[in-house]
Amino acid sequence: MIEQGVSKQEIFERTKQTVGLYKVNFDVYEGETFVLMGLSGSGKSTLLRCLNRLIDPSDGHILVDGDDIATMDDKELREARRKKMSMVFQGFALLPHRTVIDNVAFGLEIQGISKEERYVKAEEAIAKVGLKGYESSKTSQLSGGMQQRVGLARALATDPDVLLMDEAFSALDPLIRSEMQDELIALQDKLKKTIVFVSHDLDEALKLGDRIAIMKDGVIAQIGTAEEILTNPADDYVSEFVAGVDRTKILTAENIMKRPDPVVSINAGLTVALQLMKKHGMSSIFVVDPDKVVKGILCVDAAAPASKEKKEIKDVMKTDISIIAPDIPIKEIIPIMAEDALPIAVVNENKKLLGVIVRGSILSALAIKEED
């Protein structure tokens, strides 16, 4: 009906059924963490459940390694659920009558794997999530954070390609949540699973997601990396959505640096340097060698008297300058700026100058968003 151009409201009135999702198209790349992000009712959890068909989509395709989950018969679907994808739930959903290790081994048990073998694998998974020693505990004795570790271990035990995580950390208190996020990132660095993570918390999405899809009313409003979404929101909804984000955590040196222009060569004379500064109205200038490697910074108040004494740039430039890598977040740049009034050089791993950050660039980067 949607394809015939009927509105969602009209479909509801005519069929008493709500359109949960439509025109949802996205790729998740192998080994990435893909976050489905949106407010409640936006269809993110429904979309996740369509991926393993806990909810059957009425139309469309779900391709994993080229196999279409949407058209599988019961047997193929069971096989895919057992081997290819596993799921972590918001309310942990541990089986109350089982111990930790029997919960973790659940997926393997379903596959009909022998007890010894599944316990070996389950113990590995328990160690991965840092619960060694709790194997025979009852799940009700564990704290929320630990229970969700069991949930995560259960999902990892079957060694699936895809992990579906439905608001996995939303039920945890903020401190534990943040801790679990860090651990998931660390685990993911090692395991390189393909993760589809549902979240209503934008900070969480930005922290975990290699890419993020922002959903609204069953459609995807925007897909992109954290920076893309923050710096270039696709529509008003997205920009409103990201308005409250702490940009200093997300934007990096690379996003706010200015082109390193002009710079002065270390072999040039002081007069040239002074002239460049005067022309561009700057009080300092970076000194580079012919390979654009930063050597130091020359300040006007040091350069002016020195030029009369016929000194060279390398005699008067300051060499203890602040240099940072391009992926440092603004949050960490601010304290450096506060200590030292001089501009900061952004350099690559070979110390080649990529850009400069002055106080004004941080302020304008943060201010732009307020205007939107």
Added chain:
Amino acid sequence: MVLPELPIGETVESGVYWLNDNLGFLMDIFSDIIDMLISGFKDMLLFLPPIVFIALITIFVYLISKKNTKLAIGTAIGFLLIDSMGLWKLSMETIALVLSSALVALLIAIPTGILAAKNETAFHITKPILDFMQTMPSFVYLIPAVIFFGLGNVPGLVATIVFAMPPAIRLTNLGIRQVPVELEEVATAFGTTPLQKLIKVELPVALPTIMAGVNQCIMLSLSMVVIAAMIGARGLGYQVLVGIQRVDIGQGFEAGLAIVIIAIVLDRLTQNLTPKK
């Protein structure tokens, strides 16, 4: 205006006679099975001398109730009291009747409850039947039971089974329906077959509720087995009935006390079997 008189009573009566005439052989087989069951339990319970049996049951209760000393001592005292009142044989007969009827009732009730939980049509069919079974006065069951099976233990047991089944069906159905959605999703998401889901997730999670149904079933069996003495079921109920007919207060009270003791022990025992959350 005069309302036409509907022949409901006559229809049911002729239906019962028709069943008896045409399905009599099935009734006979059923009757034999139940008779075997009862005498099996009875022989088992009366195999040992009372003192040895009481000692064994006390140890059994102690172990199964996770070292509940009070319950074990209470059981020992209660059974010793029954023996000293000279009601041992009759009591064991009553317990045999209760165990047989509860066993048959549960064998029917639990699968029916599972079916009702899984299938909406089955649920809508069983619901009014259960309401009917539970609200119909229990004495009414005794009449067709007598027609089908004559007088004795078997018709008493059949009436008891019918009477004791509904709560077990209801609570099994309820327990499975109350399994949290997320746990159902866990089972599905990890690729269970419907049978694996039932055995590994739904039944264990529903077990406390199902056990409450088992407890109810046993307690109702006990209460009905006593009433079933009216159609010739043996045991303590018969003793009570004789007490009433002769206005023998002492005899009636002793039998009643024995029934209370048995009821308490069976109740505590089944409650202790229920896993705690």
